[in-house]
Amino acid sequence: MSKVPAELKYTDTHEWVRLEDDGSVAVGITDHAQEALGDIVFLELPEMGRKLAARENCAVVESVKAASDVYSPIAGEVIAVNQALVDAPEGLNADAYAAWLFKLLPSDKGMESLMDAAAYQSTTAEE
Amino acid sequence: MNDIASPPLHTPFHEAHLAAGARMVDFAGWHMPIHYGSQIDEHHAVRRDAGMFDVSHMLALDIEGADSTVWLRALLANDVARLARAGVPGKALYSCMLREDGGVIDDLIVYRFDDEHYRIVVNAGTAAKDVDWMRKHIASHAFKLSLTERRDLAMIAVQGPKAREKTWLALPDLKAGSETLPPFSGAQIGEIFIGRTGYTGEDGFELTLPATRAEAIWQALLGAGVRPCGLGARDTLRLEAGMNLYGQDMDESVSPLDSGLAWTVDFSDPARAFSGRAALEANPATHKLLGIVLEERGVLRAHMPVFTAAGAGETTSGSFSPTLEKSIAFARLPLEANAGEKVEVEIRGKRLPALSVKLPFVRNGKALV
Numbered sequence: 001m002s003k004v005p006a007e008l009k010y011t012d013t014h015e016w017v018r019l020e021d022d023g024s025v026a027v028g029i030t031d032h033a034q035e036a037l038g039d040i041v042f043l044e045l046p047e048m049g050r051k052l053a054a055r056e057n058c059a060v061v062e063s064v065k066a067a068s069d070v071y072s073p074i075a076g077e078v079i080a081v082n083q084a085l086v087d088a089p090e091g092l093n094a095d096a097y098a099a100w101l102f103k104l105l106p107s108d109k110g111m112e113s114l115m116d117a118a119a120y121q122s123t124t125a126e127e
Numbered sequence: 128m129n130d131i132a133s134p135p136l137h138t139p140f141h142e143a144h145l146a147a148g149a150r151m152v153d154f155a156g157w158h159m160p161i162h163y164g165s166q167i168d169e170h171h172a173v174r175r176d177a178g179m180f181d182v183s184h185m186l187a188l189d190i191e192g193a194d195s196t197v198w199l200r201a202l203l204a205n206d207v208a209r210l211a212r213a214g215v216p217g218k219a220l221y222s223c224m225l226r227e228d229g230g231v232i233d234d235l236i237v238y239r240f241d242d243e244h245y246r247i248v249v250n251a252g253t254a255a256k257d258v259d260w261m262r263k264h265i266a267s268h269a270f271k272l273s274l275t276e277r278r279d280l281a282m283i284a285v286q287g288p289k290a291r292e293k294t295w296l297a298l299p300d301l302k303a304g305s306e307t308l309p310p311f312s313g314a315q316i317g318e319i320f321i322g323r324t325g326y327t328g329e330d331g332f333e334l335t336l337p338a339t340r341a342e343a344i345w346q347a348l349l350g351a352g353v354r355p356c357g358l359g360a361r362d363t364l365r366l367e368a369g370m371n372l373y374g375q376d377m378d379e380s381v382s383p384l385d386s387g388l389a390w391t392v393d394f395s396d397p398a399r400a401f402s403g404r405a406a407l408e409a410n411p412a413t414h415k416l417l418g419i420v421l422e423e424r425g426v427l428r429a430h431m432p433v434f435t436a437a438g439a440g441e442t443t444s445g446s447f448s449p450t451l452e453k454s455i456a457f458a459r460l461p462l463e464a465n466a467g468e469k470v471e472v473e474i475r476g477k478r479l480p481a482l483s484v485k486l487p488f489v490r491n492g493k494a495l496v
Binding site for chain 1: 150161162165166167359363424425426428446447449454475
């Protein structure tokens with residue numbers, strides 16, 4: 001059974017979102033997503049300063065098995081990318097919730113439309 | 128046999144996979160393990176120690192009768208007459224089975240017991256059409272032989288530098304009869320047929336056994352320290368080993384001569400009119416299959432455009448190579464392209480530098496590129 005921390009928000013495309021103290025949001029892929037992909041070997045992350053719309057295709061996570069697109073959970077500007085993770089993508093398999101991909105400065109109240117842990121859990125339980 | 132709508136079939140090792148924590152997928156109509164946790168760890172286990180793969184989804188076919196040799200010489204692009212020349216029973220041959228127009232129906236392994244008794248192992252996804260083609264071929268030429276589908280058998284490949292040793296530890300009765308088996312040959316020892324063959328580029332055995340003994344043999348191999356490996360590792364191992372995968376690197380729409388398989392087509396006997404021969408002789412190769420190593424980060428996949436000084440081509444298979452820690456692929460390229468040249472591969476609209484290389488990438492645990 002994959003982990004779904006209660007304090008995070010989620011999308012139906014298997015991203016997690018964490019509101020940071022400074023008002024930015026960190027984005028990653030869920031434990032369920034990393035488990036489905038298997039051994040992750042490559043990441044392509046958005047450029048710093050890129051302005052993303054909600055649900056915009058903005059990153060790629062590739063496992064040995066397959067490539068998977070990552071969608072921005074909310075609208076915002078990219079203010080950080082996890083370069084350490086690019087150098088060691090297997091960190092995503094080790095702990096999907098420690099391995100954030102990028103951070104956004106939200107441009108609207110998009111956080112409010114995301115799923116809570118219980119709602120996300122019920123979507124993955126069906127798979 | 129199984130149409131698209133039917134649920135996936137289970138091999139005799141199904142319960143063992145679930146007990147070992149396999150992540151299961153549907154593959155060619157079968158419920159198969161893709162990995163048991165980490166396909167990279169499984170890959171390394173085979174390169175460095177020993178791993179086992181359930182290959183019971185593949186189909187073993189027994190051929191018996193007076194015309195067995197004559198028929199196989201007409202059916203297959205490689206020549207089973209080579210097997211008799213080896214002088215010992217159990218010798219194996221890799222071959223394509225071609226349509227009259229030269230397209231590849233399937234690739235397979237054929238073992239010769241004697242001139243009137245052979246066994247063929249074909250791919251799971253093509254098994255139904257293969258048997259159909261074979262039966263029509265037998266009927267149209269009125270060959271005297273029987274073709275028997277052996278779904279009563281289970282097959283398991285034990286591969287890696289320690290594979291033979293650990294197989295003997297698990298199944299001591301096999302040791303005396305298989306110790307001196309040369310590569311690419313097999314022997315029937317009691318209920319088990321043991322072949323020194325595989326699809327990983329490592330030493331090892333493939334065991335064919337009654338389905339009823341599958342569970343016990345799996346447990347014995349597990350007890351001897353053989354690691355269960357899934358289809359994921361099987362794919363990266365065969366890719367590193369430079370071995371073609373049917374449906375990806377060749378299919379009915381391409382010639383074996385354009386798929387790196389010219390070495391498996393035997394034209395040496397001018398009197399041997401095998402299926403597809405006339406078409407191949409009328410249409411010489413237009414492409415070659417080379418290896419590609421990506422020089423930057425990224426992962427090569429099938430059907431990516433490749434640009435060479437001699438013209439464009441495309442990848443047919445690609446993945447991440449756990450041994451090289453780089454991405455590798457096979458690419459179908461113009462005949463004038465050569466190994467050792469700088470090429471470019473287009474990934475998501477961007478051209479990245481890569482190097483063309485001779486296959487294989489890895490053999491017996493050692494990187495060759």
